[in-house]
Amino acid sequence: YDGFDYYTKSWLNFIFPLYLFVLLGIAIFAANKSTKVSKNLPINMLSVSTTIVLISFTKLLRASTLPLTYGVVKTDNTAHVVWLFDGNIAYFSSKHIPLLIFSAFVLIGLLLPFAIIMVSYPFLWSFAAHEGTCFEKFVCFFRRRLFKFKPFLETYDGPFLPKYRYW
Numbered sequence: 332y333d334g335f336d337y338y339t340k341s342w343l344n345f346i347f348p349l350y351l352f353v354l355l356g357i358a359i360f361a362a363n364k365s366t367k368v369s370k371n372l373p374i375n376m377l378s379v380s381t382t383i384v385l386i387s388f389t390k391l392l393r394a395s396t397l398p399l400t401y402g403v404v405k406t407d408n409t410a411h412v413v414w415l416f417d418g419n420i421a422y423f424s425s426k427h428i429p430l431l432i433f434s435a436f437v438l439i440g441l442l443l444p445f446a447i448i449m450v451s452y453p454f455l456w457s458f459a460a461h462e463g464t465c466f467e468k469f470v471c472f473f474r475r476r477l478f479k480f481k482p483f484l485e486t487y488d489g490p491f492l493p494k495y496r497y498w
Contacts, residue, residue, distance in 0.1 A: 337417045344394035348387035355383050381486040395434040452484050
């Protein structure tokens with residue numbers, strides 16, 4: 332439509348993962364209320380939800396890094412810093428700042444902790460459960476918090492166990 336520019340498209344890129352989670356929530360809710368629906372859905376909805384989280388992670392990573400990029404437009408005597416994907420929008424302008432702040436929040440507040448947990452998850456579970464040194468107390472503190480998410484995290488970690496490798 333008229334007026335659909337890359338700025339609007341950047342905001343809409345953040346809505347797609349929310350749409351996936353709403354569909355997943357509706358499917359889980361309908362499966363709990365109806366046996367007809369639950370027969371048509373996969374037996375293990377956890378693997379479906381982890382796939383949706385992985386798809387959403389990559390989509391949000393791309394959507395949150397694009398507003399952070401900039402380009403420099405040089406003229407004879409000046410240089411203007413603009414948003415790389417729409418040269419009509421100045422970087423740090425009043426139009427660009429809300430998108431920049433929201434994408435930085437998503438990147439730092441959601442994606443970075445998720446990536447750290449996914450990378451450090453096997454390391455945290457390889458530690459012994461006793462609390463001796465200060466570092467082991469720190470690790471055990473996180474292990475107790477992550478124990479609730481263990482089935483969710485094992486769906487990512489499971490294919491990489493030596494017993495299940497097929498490549």
